[in-house]
Amino acid sequence: MTKETPSSSLSKNRLRLWLKLLKTSSSIEAELRRRLRDQFGSTLPRFDVMSALARTPEGLKMSEISSLLKVSNGNVTGIVERLVEDGHALRLAVPGDRRANRVKLTAAGSKAFAELAAEHEGWINEMLGEFGPEQIETLSDLLEAVLHPAEKDEKSGSAANAE
Amino acid sequence: MTKETPSSSLSKNRLRLWLKLLKTSSSIEAELRRRLRDQFGSTLPRFDVMSALARTPEGLKMSEISSLLKVSNGNVTGIVERLVEDGHALRLAVPGDRRANRVKLTAAGSKAFAELAAEHEGWINEMLGEFGPEQIETLSDLLEAVLHPAEKDEKSGSAANAE
DNA sequence: AGAAAAAACTTCAAGCCTGAAATTTTAAGC
């Protein structure tokens, strides 16, 4: 029955861990944004939407995009709007439901995305170039544990609240 | 002299790793934003600025805040503006330099931040509750390797481009 | 069928964020 001790050094170390996780993720993200902007005049959100659309050639409804990407509906409206302006996407009527739209990449959009995606993968490989298969697995498993914590084991109190 | 093979499965796995890292970080961040908003009517950027100010009771110049937090000057202008409106911060003239401002937390701001910070640490501990000292260290070291890659060893090609 | 609820979107206000272009003030070079 070891109660949590929020100000223990374990607690502080978890906080530091979170800060490092955030910093790592943010720095890669910033670099990706920079390159998308400088080399392609594009953005990460646009890339994400195009990526979702590229995986589904028949197109996606607005609401499908927002639930896949876990962003708000209103947000998708704006991003798709700009994608359409750029000629990278188009909206089709959904037969039998006049509320909905099916959004698809245009040929130009598909082509542009293919180039972007290839570069993107290269960038990531460059940034994570040090990581071999074992490290990838270890890191991936640890992140998975953060994302989906296993059931709390009430019995085995870790007894690790070293001050 | 093993050249990078961008489309190898190692490359794809690095890409998946990045996606998972991003997802993990984003989901924690989203949860923090939600709680800051719902429980305190505040935001992460405000919290970050207050956190920087709390560590420096004598105050910080605008440019010091932006370089500490790695955000643009213009961005800090707006955040501090709102902090001042809320009575959480105030701006002082810097003697001898009429260009600069020294930003400080008010007493109310310090008090508010102390409460926020305590809650914040508790939230992180809750979200990373599974992680013991060894896991924290392992994860931290791996993230450190992403953040600050060691010198590329030209000699020992990892030969790990398993397709 | 007619009313009410739900679904698919869009619009909007507010805040965050950036890079570029001012502004004001200080420091440097001649």
Added chain:
DNA sequence: GCTTAAAATTTCAGGCTTGAAGTTTTTTCT
């Protein structure tokens, strides 16, 4: 001392993001 460069900020346009509120269309339930 004067001119120029540098520094500290602010302003601005453009884009992202959310949650709330509003619109239109479809479904559900009597």
